[in-house]
Amino acid sequence: xxxxxxxxxxxxxxxxxxxxxxxxxxxxxxxxxxxxxxxxxxxxxxxxxxxxxxxxxxxxxxxxxxxxxxxxxxxxxxxxxxxxxxxxxxxx
Amino acid sequence: xxxxxxxxxxxxxxxxxxxxxxxxxxxxxxxxxxxxxxxxxxxxxxxxxxxxxxxxxxxxxxxxxxxxxxxxxxxxxxxxxxxxxxxxxxxxxxxxxxxxxxxxxxxxxxxxxxxxxxxxxxxxxxxxxxxxxxxxxxxxxxxxxxxxxxxxxxxxxxxxxxxxxxxxxxxxxxxxxxxxxxxxxxxxxxxxxxxxxxxxxxxxxxxxxxxxxxxxxxxxxxxxxxxxxxxxxxxxxxxxxxxxxxxxxxx
Numbered sequence: 621x622x623x624x625x626x627x628x629x630x631x632x633x634x635x636x637x638x639x640x641x642x643x644x645x646x647x648x649x650x651x652x653x654x655x656x657x658x659x660x661x662x663x664x665x666x667x668x669x670x671x672x673x674x675x676x677x678x679x680x681x682x683x684x685x686x687x688x689x690x691x692x693x694x695x696x697x698x699x700x701x702x703x704x705x706x707x708x709x710x711x712x
Numbered sequence: 713x714x715x716x717x718x719x720x721x722x723x724x725x726x727x728x729x730x731x732x733x734x735x736x737x738x739x740x741x742x743x744x745x746x747x748x749x750x751x752x753x754x755x756x757x758x759x760x761x762x763x764x765x766x767x768x769x770x771x772x773x774x775x776x777x778x779x780x781x782x783x784x785x786x787x788x789x790x791x792x793x794x795x796x797x798x799x800x801x802x803x804x805x806x807x808x809x810x811x812x813x814x815x816x817x818x819x820x821x822x823x824x825x826x827x828x829x830x831x832x833x834x835x836x837x838x839x840x841x842x843x844x845x846x847x848x849x850x851x852x853x854x855x856x857x858x859x860x861x862x863x864x865x866x867x868x869x870x871x872x873x874x875x876x877x878x879x880x881x882x883x884x885x886x887x888x889x890x891x892x893x894x895x896x897x898x899x900x901x902x903x904x905x906x907x908x909x910x911x912x913x914x915x916x917x918x919x920x921x922x923x924x925x926x927x928x929x930x931x932x933x934x935x936x937x938x939x940x941x942x943x944x945x946x947x948x949x950x951x952x953x954x955x956x957x958x959x960x961x962x963x
Contacts, residue, residue, distance in 0.1 A: 626796065626961030629935055633958045634777060636821035637763035646823035664824035665957065 632666035632677055638689050639663075641696055645708045655704040656684035663706075728765055728816040733809055734788065739875045742795040743842065744806045745781060747788055748817065755784040756820030758827050758853040759846045759930070759958075762789065765816040766801065776801045779846035779932075779958075780820065783853045789817070792875060794842035825930065825958045829853055833928055834861040836921045838911070838941050840933025841868060843960060847932055848876055851883060851890060861889045863927075865919045867911045867937060870899040893919035911937065913944050923949035928956070935959040 632648050639647045648664035659681040666677035666686060674690035679702070686702035700706075735747035758780075765775040778791040795806040809815070827835065827850040837847040844866055854862060868874050874894065884892045895915050900908045906915075921927040929950060931941045938959045946952050 626934070628961055629959070630961050631935075631957065631959040633761070633822050633825055636761070636823075637775070637777060637818050640818065640821060648822050649824040662824050664822070 628669045630668040630670075632662070632664040632668055634668050634670075635663060635666070635675060635677060635687075635689065638675060638691060638696075639698075641691075642698060645710070647708075649709065651707040652686055652703045653705040653707075654679040654682060654684055654686060655702050657682035658704075660705075660707070728818050731764075731789070731815050731817045733811050733813050733815070735811065736809075739792055740794075740873055742806070742873070743792055743875045744795075745790055745792045746805060746809070747790050748815070749787050750789055750817055751787060753784060753787050753789060756780055756789075757823075758783065758829075758849040759825045760820040760822045760849075761846065762791065762817045762819035762821060764791070764801075764805070765818070766804070767816070774801060775818075777821070780849050781845050781852075782849055792842070792845045792848075794875075825932070825956050827853070827928065827930065829858045831858075831928060832860055834921050834925050835863070836927045836929045836945075837862065837864040838916075838920075838929070838931045838933075839864065839866045840911075840937035840941075841873070841960075842875070843931075843933025843937070843958070844875055845932075846958060847930060848880075850930065851880075851887075854890070855883065855887050859889055861921075863891045863893070863920055865893050865895060865911065865915060867895040867897060867933070869897050871896065871901055891919070911941060913948065916941070916944055916948065920945075923951075926951070926954060929954055930956050930958075932958040933960060935961055 636648045650663050651660045652663050653660045661680050665680050669676045677687045679686050684702050688699040690697040731748040731750045734749045737745040739745055761777050761779045763775050763777050767773045781792045782790040793802050793805045796802045839847050880892045884890050895911045896908045897910055898908050931938050938957050942955055
């Protein structure tokens, strides 16, 4: 996708690169269950704001914050508190 | 920059890797295709993207995501960059990065907004502006490999803004099973039957697949267009789970 210097919101496809540093499996196809409303949706469909000061992904259903990612020179700070479960399809 | 020789499969896909600009092509007044060489590129699926990182002399770094425009061809990757007025990165890539210059890339990225040539069903592609890039990767991957019927609806401001116009015309004629329709939002060609305006339900009905064909739908472009089209498709009766979207941000 092209973040063509436009403002957000983007979607969870934009999280693929930043989260690839942390997850061994491809994450945008994983289903994330919102702790707030209980709906599950692919991470690719999260409503994403950022990248400054960090990336924030919100539930497409209820807008609660599901995750935050901040990258500093020596750390990846990841808050998944809004996600009550993640389901990854594992290649067979 | 010296690099140890490491077999491609052992190299972490999450790492930033050097890339060299091999070739540039003009696609429209504001869009350029960049062909990047990346050692031991292990391939990618149509719809995936790469992140491109630039580092300035003072160490400042910035990165952007760009959809891969074509199937993998050995170590050669293609992205198509649209120059955004006032953008930080896109004008540099379209106007200043020269053949032989180096950037860093990460990828391939994205496992959801992908089409696999083994998928048999019909496919509806709806593009707004530079959103056509990952959909073109799907069209190019389909050629000669899949007979899945494809319909592309491509929304642009004016005819001059079309990217890949000549190739899309050729492919619609030669690939078999590909239909291409344009929706112009600001200025339509003389003699056209549709006045300029945003894509609407009628455009989808005329140029798309009806819900009972159960197509896989891919919608890509500025966020407002993607949300409007996804809503129209669901309203028409397409199942939400058959609709995959990629939003490029505000238009």
